[in-house]
Amino acid sequence: MHLRPIEQTQGANLYEQVANRIQTLIAEGTLQPGDRLPSVRKVHQQMSVSISTALEAYRLLEDRGLIGAKPQSGYFVRSVKSPPEPDRSSPAQKACRVDTSLVFQVNSMVRDPDIIQLGAAVPGMDLLPLSTLNRLMGQVMRHNPALAHSYSPPPGCIEFRRAIARRLLDADCAVTPDQIVATHGATEAVYLSLRATTQPGDTVAISSPSYYGLLEALATLHLRALELPTHPREGICLDALETALKQKKISACALVSNFSNPLGTCMSNENKQALVELLAEYQIPLIEDDVYGDLSFNGDRPKAIKAFDRHGLVLYCASYSKVLSPGLRVGWAVPGCYQAQVERLKLTVNMSTSPGSQLAIAAFLANGGYDxxxxxxxxxxxxxxxxxxxxxxxxxxxxxxxxxxxxxxxxxxxxxxxxxxxxxxxxxxxxxxxxxxxxxxxxxxxxxxxxxxxxxxxxxxxxxxxxxxxxxxxxxx
Ligand SMILES: Cc1ncc(COP(=O)(O)O)c(C=O)c1O
Missing domain, CATH: 3.90.1150.10 (Aspartate Aminotransferase, domain 1)
Known part of the structure; x- marks a missing residue:
């Protein structure tokens, strides 16, 4: 086997790129379980990287559980057993009312420090940049005492919205800071977006299974849910959505676009585009939740569905709860045609998102080493x-x-x-x-x-x- 020389791409570590290339060979079956991997020296020569980079790449693949070392024999592809994946879901396609009493019970366990949290989708606090955030928080509070302690009426602090507009380019969304509304986490962005696009009693099409926070918002707003068949890799069934649209059954659609909760689905660009076009045909808004979009394992940030939106019908919602801090409660919406409604609702519901938190996140994005x-x-x-x-x-x-x-x-x-x-x-x-x-x-x-x-x-x-x-x-x- 001959390995091509590696060309370093910006923003990625060389050893990580080497590891990813070899991981691809394993995933594609070129390297099979039990196969011996090219020696470290061969990787060094053929991929034009140093011995230590090659070694570090192999250590990373070991950490990922993909390869193992045998004394005096080198590295081998491990036979990782791969359990079968769930099939496409087939929910009863009937709109129903939402009852979320259990959600409260499960979430109350999050407060117990002795519990091992395999339930709530919480990041390990050790993995978050808490000390940098704390330092930046102190700095922004000292440098902007009046602003940090004032109301920050919708759409929110301009520094924050500028930073988000720049970041959204990674998701292929070209939006101006004026099109962004700061919110209290993605939860509020989704809630305000649902309120702006529906009336009590309306039906919203959702994936099945769906994130229970969305179900709670539907319950609070007296909305009904129509569960659509959903494939763990492909996402919602567009044919089933089209049938519902034809029957004029739904007022909005709401889903998590990238690495969804709970299925982990990342919709393909083709499906994202087809979904946007289908909804545009029927003039139905889509509430897109993209809180996990930056967490792609291969480093390629997937596009947002919003990137395909030509009519302002996609209300994009996200936050830094999964990447920086769930407690700062900083999120945002890009509500498209519904901007005025979302801003008005934000003002009514809680006036403003903490400006100190917005400024701290903006400072982290500017110079906290986000990438x-x-x-x-x-x-x-x-x-x-x-x-x-x-x-x-x-x-x-x-x-x-x-x-x-x-x-x-x-x-x-x-x-x-x-x-x-x-x-x-x-x-x-x-x-x-x-x-x-x-x-x-x-x-x-x-x-x-x-x-x-x-x-x-x-x-x-x-x-x-x-x-x-x-x-x-x-x-x-
Ligand atoms: C899909 C999804 N959206 C939103 C949230 C909550 O986001 P935030 O903390 O920004 O309100 C979660 C948290 O688990 C989530 O999984």
Whole structure:
């Protein structure tokens, strides 16, 4: 096998690029489990990198669980067992009311510091740049005392909106700062967007399963949900959406576009474009939640659906909760045609998003080392996810299905059709482990045999022990 020389691309570490190239060869089957990898010296010569870069690349692949070293023999491709993936969902295609009482119960476990958080989609705090954020927060408060303590009426601080407009270019969205509204996290952006586009009693088309925060917003606004069949890799079924549109059943569509929660779906550009065109034909708005978009494992930031929007019908919502700080509560909306409504609603609901937080995020984006931080974070999430999948192979029953997201930090696990993950949730709680039972993600309470796992926590003997315990509880039934 001959490896082409590597050309360093901007923003990526050389050893990471070498590792990614070899990972591609493994993923495509050119290198099979058990195959010996080219020697470190060969990588050095053929890819035109130093010996230490080649070694570091192999160490990274080892950390990712893809290769192993044998004494005196070199490196081999590991036979990572790959559990089957769940199929496309087939929800009852009937609009239903949303009841989210369980969500509160599960989320209340987040407050218990003794619980291993495999339930809520929270990042490990050790992975976040807290000290840099704290330093920048102090700086912006000192340099802008009046501004930081004033109301910051919609659309929000210009420094923040300028920084977001620049970042949105990575998602292929060319928007001006004036088109951005600062919000209290993505949760508020989605809530305001739903309020701006619907009336109580209306029906909103959603993926199935869907993020329970969205379901809560639908419940609060007295909206009904129409669950669409959804494939873990391709996303919602556009034919089913078209049928609903033809029958004039829906007033809006709402979904997570990239590395969705809970399925981990990243829609292809073709599907994103087809979705935008289909909705434009019927003049139906789309609420796009893109909180995980920067967390692609291969480093290529996927496009937002908003990038394909020619009519201002996409209301783009996102935040830095998954990448920088969930507690600062800084998010934003790009509401397109609904800008005036969203700004007015924002003013009514809570007047302003904390200007100190907006300025701290803007400062981090300007000079806090955002790109470097995200590179490290996605590498950590990818590694943690691989380790969780490996633990599922080791400890869960053989027929267990699990998604294979290419970004983000959640996994969707499907057990035997008769299994009850609500019971598992109760039993796991007694062992101080939280999971998110499948029925939380469906207004029709489907997915009773599924649950979501958070991979945001750094891998540790404690997390491994929790996975082993979960596996035992599942086997015991
Ligand atoms: C898809 C999705 N949207 C929004 C949120 C919440 O975002 P924020 O903290 O910015 O309100 C989450 C958190 O789990 C999420 O998974």
């Amino acid at each position: 470097r931080h995200v590179r490290n974070l996605r590498r950590a999430y990818e590694q943690q996810m691989l380790q969780m999948i490996q633990a599922i192979c080791n400890y869960f029953p053989e027929e267990t299905k699990v998604t294979r997201p290419t970004g983000g930090h959640v996994l969707w696990v499907e057990l035997d059709p008769h299994f009850d993950t609500m019971e598992l949730f109760q039993k796991a709680g007694q062992h101080k482990i939280s999971i998110s039972p499948g029925i939380m993600f469906s207004p029709s309470r489907s997915y009773g045999n599924c649950f979501r796992l958070n991979c945001g926590l750094p891998w540790s003997p404690k997390v491994e022990q929790a996975m082993e315990t979960l596996g035992r509880l599942i086997r015991e039934g």
